[in-house]
Amino acid sequence: xxxxxxxxxxxxxxxxxxxxxxxxxxxxxxxxxxxxxxxxxxxxxxxxxxxxxxxxxxxxxxxxxxxxxxxxxxxxxxxxxxxxxxxxxxxxxxxxxxxxxxxxxxxxxxxxxxxxxxxxxxxxxxxxxxxxxxxxxxxxxxxxxxxxxxxxxxxxxxxxxxxxxxxxxxxxxxxxxxxxxxxxxxxxxxxxxxxxxxxxxxxxxxxxxxxxxxxxxxxxxx
Amino acid sequence: xxxxxxxxxxxxxxxxxxxxxxxxxxxxxxxxxxxxxxxxxxxxxxxxxxxxxxxxxxxxxxxxxxxxxxxxxxxxxxxxxxxxxxxxxxxxxxxxxxxxxxxxxxxxxxxxxxxxxxxxxxxxxxxxxxxxxxxxxxxxxxxxxxxxxxxxxxxxxxxxxxxxxxxxxxxxxxxxxxxxxxxxxxxxxxxxxxxxxxxxxxxxxxxxxxxxxxxxxxxxxx
DNA sequence: GCAAAAGTGTTACGCGTACACCCATGG
DNA sequence: CCATGGGTGTACGCGTAACACTTTTGC
Numbered sequence: 001x002x003x004x005x006x007x008x009x010x011x012x013x014x015x016x017x018x019x020x021x022x023x024x025x026x027x028x029x030x031x032x033x034x035x036x037x038x039x040x041x042x043x044x045x046x047x048x049x050x051x052x053x054x055x056x057x058x059x060x061x062x063x064x065x066x067x068x069x070x071x072x073x074x075x076x077x078x079x080x081x082x083x084x085x086x087x088x089x090x091x092x093x094x095x096x097x098x099x100x101x102x103x104x105x106x107x108x109x110x111x112x113x114x115x116x117x118x119x120x121x122x123x124x125x126x127x128x129x130x131x132x133x134x135x136x137x138x139x140x141x142x143x144x145x146x147x148x149x150x151x152x153x154x155x156x157x158x159x160x161x162x163x164x165x166x167x168x169x170x171x172x173x174x175x176x177x178x179x180x181x182x183x184x185x186x187x188x189x190x191x192x193x194x195x196x197x198x199x200x201x202x203x204x205x206x207x208x209x210x211x212x213x214x215x216x217x218x219x220x221x222x
Numbered sequence: 223x224x225x226x227x228x229x230x231x232x233x234x235x236x237x238x239x240x241x242x243x244x245x246x247x248x249x250x251x252x253x254x255x256x257x258x259x260x261x262x263x264x265x266x267x268x269x270x271x272x273x274x275x276x277x278x279x280x281x282x283x284x285x286x287x288x289x290x291x292x293x294x295x296x297x298x299x300x301x302x303x304x305x306x307x308x309x310x311x312x313x314x315x316x317x318x319x320x321x322x323x324x325x326x327x328x329x330x331x332x333x334x335x336x337x338x339x340x341x342x343x344x345x346x347x348x349x350x351x352x353x354x355x356x357x358x359x360x361x362x363x364x365x366x367x368x369x370x371x372x373x374x375x376x377x378x379x380x381x382x383x384x385x386x387x388x389x390x391x392x393x394x395x396x397x398x399x400x401x402x403x404x405x406x407x408x409x410x411x412x413x414x415x416x417x418x419x420x421x422x423x424x425x426x427x428x429x430x431x432x433x434x435x436x437x438x439x440x441x442x443x444x
Numbered sequence: 445g446c447a448a449a450a451g452t453g454t455t456a457c458g459c460g461t462a463c464a465c466c467c468a469t470g471g
Numbered sequence: 472c473c474a475t476g477g478g479t480g481t482a483c484g485c486g487t488a489a490c491a492c493t494t495t496t497g498c
Contacts, residue, residue: 010273
């Protein structure tokens, strides 16, 4: 079966930069390409848009097919489409970034990818296409948005302690924060509620447990 | 001549929301559609991507062809592509927004549009496709970006007075600003230089004339 | 001299930042 | 009882916001 048009049409793909926190650092989900072009190189999960699916659906579907990951916070990043960025044909790529809590994220390679794995941002392998640029811009957006929204909550499991949350902000902002000031600030946003429990993490006082009031919505603050 | 693919391909278009300041309000450039679908309705300038041009080139070309307008500040907004948003075929639209100084903006309708004209944002006509959503998001982005960048300068002619600039900020932010605080703030950014002249605007003291130090670059501030 | 916009400093308040010690637990 | 991270309050300084009068021009 073939499809014929009066004018040339580009192909459209989505690509997703998925971030999570593992081992106290930001990590990115990449797949190893099974086919040419760039066979054997690492790339963002993504693929061609089906003719009757929405862009965001496509991003979610490809992510699930290639890595087994689903149910993430997903936000459109930007669209690039330089001629010749893909040697096969003209490809327009609509890029997204996604955030996932570290717990219970099981990654399974799918059929189009030889392998899927997490990489610390500081130790990325050589990347296919112009995916390095996409990652750079996703990281910029994430860092900026952490300053004026509750997007960082999307990296947390359902419940967490304030120390854990502070640690996430410290990693995103790449600086250490004062414990008292952080707690005053984060509680003043009225976006957290205490769930009456304690978490024991070792030989020390257990921590109160909190939960995001609107875990499925990123609030704009300041 | 026809073009054949193994899988169905969507069409890709660009659409541009061009803002300017006229008559002390934000106005938007629209064209009246000459052909179906939505013949006779007003729409954003834009059109189909050529197979060897970059996305931004396409936006600029369509804008020039349809309205005669060129040399604007142009920034990508977002990409939408719901199935069935265009009755002809699947269309992915990469949207941009643009800002233009009001002076010397001559608008000329092109071949694909019956007419091109400016509309105050508060008095928009019925719009084709989902262009109302694009306009809403462009306006949100512009208002947000005015708070943390020098993007408002893109609405100014080459030289201007501080009162004129303040008026632009008041329109964008939809609130009146204190004259002394505004001047202190805008001058503290070190983005303006005085050009040694005065502007007489009527029966009152003439104003000093300023110019943006980097008129072709939007600086991030705060 | 009158109308109309240009231009100019000071004060107050609130928020962000800096900073150190006690508490609860496990071993 | 010791080690470890959890939890708490105050003081200072800076930056934002509020506020009114004099100057220059045209008619």
